[in-house]
Amino acid sequence: MTQATSAPAAKAAEAFKRLHGRAPDGVWSAPGRVNLIGEHTDYNDGYVLPFALPHRTAVAASPRADGALAVSTLGDDGGVQEAAPVVVADLAPGTVRGWAAYPSGVAWALREQDIPVTAGADLVIAGDVPAGAGLSSSHALECAVALALLGLAGVTAERPDIARWVQRSENDFVGAPTGILDQTASLSCIEAHALFYDVRSGKSEQVAFDAAASGLEVLVIDTRASHSHVDGGYGARRAGCERAAGILGVPALRDVDITELDEALVRLPEELRPLVRHVVTENDRVLKTVDLLRAGRLADIGPLLSASHMSLDEDYRVSCLELDVAVDSSTAAGALGARMTGGGFGGSAIALVPVDRHEEVERAVLAAFAARSLVRPRLFTAVPSAGAGRDR
Numbered sequence: 001m002t003q004a005t006s007a008p009a010a011k012a013a014e015a016f017k018r019l020h021g022r023a024p025d026g027v028w029s030a031p032g033r034v035n036l037i038g039e040h041t042d043y044n045d046g047y048v049l050p051f052a053l054p055h056r057t058a059v060a061a062s063p064r065a066d067g068a069l070a071v072s073t074l075g076d077d078g079g080v081q082e083a084a085p086v087v088v089a090d091l092a093p094g095t096v097r098g099w100a101a102y103p104s105g106v107a108w109a110l111r112e113q114d115i116p117v118t119a120g121a122d123l124v125i126a127g128d129v130p131a132g133a134g135l136s137s138s139h140a141l142e143c144a145v146a147l148a149l150l151g152l153a154g155v156t157a158e159r160p161d162i163a164r165w166v167q168r169s170e171n172d173f174v175g176a177p178t179g180i181l182d183q184t185a186s187l188s189c190i191e192a193h194a195l196f197y198d199v200r201s202g203k204s205e206q207v208a209f210d211a212a213a214s215g216l217e218v219l220v221i222d223t224r225a226s227h228s229h230v231d232g233g234y235g236a237r238r239a240g241c242e243r244a245a246g247i248l249g250v251p252a253l254r255d256v257d258i259t260e261l262d263e264a265l266v267r268l269p270e271e272l273r274p275l276v277r278h279v280v281t282e283n284d285r286v287l288k289t290v291d292l293l294r295a296g297r298l299a300d301i302g303p304l305l306s307a308s309h310m311s312l313d314e315d316y317r318v319s320c321l322e323l324d325v326a327v328d329s330s331t332a333a334g335a336l337g338a339r340m341t342g343g344g345f346g347g348s349a350i351a352l353v354p355v356d357r358h359e360e361v362e363r364a365v366l367a368a369f370a371a372r373s374l375v376r377p378r379l380f381t382a383v384p385s386a387g388a389g390r391d392r
């Protein structure tokens with residue numbers, strides 16, 4: 001599917017011409033995401049509800065014949081960063097570090113699926129997904145690279161399969177033990193909708209999400225507190241969930257129904273109870289949110305968003321000062337609900353804000369950060385946008 005050319009796609013194509021002296025064979029791009037609700041549920045086989053951001057990462061690409069993957073990235077200042085070329089046939093986990101591990105890992109994962117990528121490729125990357133903001137800039141990059149390499153190889157594949165390959169690259173090559181939320185969002189979201197995705201069954205539903213029609217908007221508050229899921233906090237929680245499922249004798253925490261929660265909690269050691277309480281109640285909140293959206297009651301989801309944040313803060317313990325300040329100050333100023341989005345430990349929060357309260361909420365958030373001498377956050381309104389595709 002070819003879509004209207006995004007600004008990053010035009011930049012990537014232009015930079016490709018400058019660097020390689022010819023037009024690229026094609027340009028593909030993929031968006032970042034926010035997750036409306038359903039946090040830390042994906043690796044528990046549960047439910048998520050993300051939508052795609054208008055911000056995208058684009059990859060201009062042409063095949064090579066010498067087996068090398070040569071990747072250049074266009075910086076915000078127009079400067080180009082070139083990664084040392086790697087030989088696709090020689091790629092193995094641990095062989096590439098830093099940002100170049102993301103595109104290399106995708107090439108490795110596709111090669112592992114016997115997709116013909118070993119001829120190599122020239123890739124030039126440009127994008128505007130804020131990096132380190134918990135908005136999935138790395139997944140936007142990985143998904144765009146995956147589509148580019150598949151496109152050059154002339155291979156078509158189902159989006160859920162591509163998501164799984166990208167996840168494998170991230171887990172096994174980059175070394176981040178993350179789930180499948182972000183890749184799925186980047187690859188499968190569509191404009192004006194949130195994607196209700198059941199990780200266990202792989203079933204998805206596009207749920208209409210038109211905040212503006214209800215006089216509302218989703219305000220993203222990028223706290224600029226950096227986060228990473230390669231270090232221990234994320235993996236420790238994931239391991240805790242898996243241990244709890246084992247003790248409860250179920251394949252995943254998805255299998256604990258909300259009506260059985262109290263009974264399950266008493267069978268668990270003290271330290272695992274809050275993790276399980278979060279996952280089980282969060283899955284329930286996703287289902288309730290989807291029901292409200294299907295009923296056209298978008299304005300009523302606010303309390304569920306705020307309850308999700310409280311659960312992530314108090315039970316799952318993945319919030320931080322900046323995220324709490326963003327949530328508290330936005331709701332105190334009139335947001336109907338707010339929560340951290342993504343893995344946590346930093347990154348971004350979202351707030352559901354009546355459009356006529358936008359100025360007030362923005363002022364209150366900025367003032368709250370300034371009062372605590374925190375770095376000034378970056379705020380923008382997020383409109384559900386198109387998923388990954390070919391630009392030209």
Ligand code: GLA
Nearest residue numbers: 039040178179180181342343
């Ligand atoms: C990160 C991971 C996702 C998901 C979220 C938490 O974004 O990449 O797989 O686990 O955290 O919901």
